[in-house]
Amino acid sequence: MKPMERPAETDTSRISITAYQTGYTWVKNGLSHAAFATIRGRAMYESLRPMMWVSRNLLGISDLETRLLQRHLIIDHLLSEAVEKHGVRQVLELGCGFSPRGFRFMERHEGRGFTYVEADLPAMARRKREILRDAGLLGPGHEVVTANILIEKGAESLRDLIGKRFDPACPIAVITEGVVSYFDAPTMRDFWARLARLMAPFPAGFYFTDNLSADIPPRAAPYLRLWQTLVGLVARGKLHAHFASDEAALETFRRAGFGSVAVHRPRDFAGRISMPSADSVGFLNVIEART
Numbered sequence: 001m002k003p004m005e006r007p008a009e010t011d012t013s014r015i016s017i018t019a020y021q022t023g024y025t026w027v028k029n030g031l032s033h034a035a036f037a038t039i040r041g042r043a044m045y046e047s048l049r050p051m052m053w054v055s056r057n058l059l060g061i062s063d064l065e066t067r068l069l070q071r072h073l074i075i076d077h078l079l080s081e082a083v084e085k086h087g088v089r090q091v092l093e094l095g096c097g098f099s100p101r102g103f104r105f106m107e108r109h110e111g112r113g114f115t116y117v118e119a120d121l122p123a124m125a126r127r128k129r130e131i132l133r134d135a136g137l138l139g140p141g142h143e144v145v146t147a148n149i150l151i152e153k154g155a156e157s158l159r160d161l162i163g164k165r166f167d168p169a170c171p172i173a174v175i176t177e178g179v180v181s182y183f184d185a186p187t188m189r190d191f192w193a194r195l196a197r198l199m200a201p202f203p204a205g206f207y208f209t210d211n212l213s214a215d216i217p218p219r220a221a222p223y224l225r226l227w228q229t230l231v232g233l234v235a236r237g238k239l240h241a242h243f244a245s246d247e248a249a250l251e252t253f254r255r256a257g258f259g260s261v262a263v264h265r266p267r268d269f270a271g272r273i274s275m276p277s278a279d280s281v282g283f284l285n286v287i288e289a290r291t
């Protein structure tokens with residue numbers, strides 16, 4: 001099927017613009033390469049500053065930049081543990097946008113035969129590949145490919161991606177960061193079930209995703225509604241909080257086919273990961289699901 005003929009509901013490229021803002025945030029905080037500091041990303045970042053200041057200083061609510069850094073550094077930490085303690089040598093990052101994790105991970109493990117595949121929708125994957133190549137950041141074992149998490153069969157599907165590029169005799173880690181909140185619950189349940197099935201043949205499978213908690217304190221609710229409206233305007237869609245409780249998250253992932261599931265909160269890592277304060281009211285958690 002040519003891209004032009006793809007049914008409208010699987011073309012979610014309207015979301016891609018958000019990757020410019022996160023990409024700039026990673027650069028601004030010393031986590032990425034200057035090549036990802038785009039003009040568009042900077043404009044988005046700067047325009048959000050007042051809102052971030054108000055949430056941090058007047059409302060006592062975790063601001064966007066803090067949440068982004070927390071989620072990114074927690075996923076980095078969990079991935080490192082999967083590598084060091086469980087022998088993961090191959091990683092798939094879906095909806096990679098301008099995430100620096102791929103090139104930073106490959107730099108850290110240079111010469112050790114690691115595989116890191118980043119995947120995104122066609123235009124974003126192309127742009128990411130160009131930036132990495134031009135900056136000399138794309139080495140052996142590291143590639144950026146086109147994949148759509150909503151497509152079940154064919155060239156852009158998860159099935160083709162995992163089936164063709166990963167060794168089923170070795171452990172695998174899969175990451176979605178800043179992706180699942182853009183989709184509704186049935187869409188995500190379908191994706192998680194497909195992912196669990198595809199990861200099942202591997203001797204060990206680790207899936208990490210950030211998640212917007214639905215368990216929100218009343219004083220944070222208006223801020224979150226405003227935030228959802230803003231993202232709705234920019235990405236032309238809703239932001240979804242999938243789980244009313246940790247139990248609901250565990251149940252969903254187990255039903256999808258994962259064996260063990262844990263919900264991590266920033267405060268769980270206090271003193272273990274150097275990241276912005278975990279004290280203010282937050283609505284972020286990171287889910288780790290193993291096959």
Ligand SMILES: C[S@@+](CC[C@H](N)C(=O)[O-])C[C@H]1O[C@@H](n2cnc3c(N)ncnc32)[C@H](O)[C@@H]1O
Binds near residue numbers: 023094096179
């Ligand atoms: C908020 S950005 C996050 C980017 C990156 N993970 C980060 O944290 O900086 C969301 C990403 O999801 C990608 N995306 C949107 N719909 C997708 C889909 N159906 N399949 C794969 N990626 C998708 C967008 O192109 C974009 O790069």
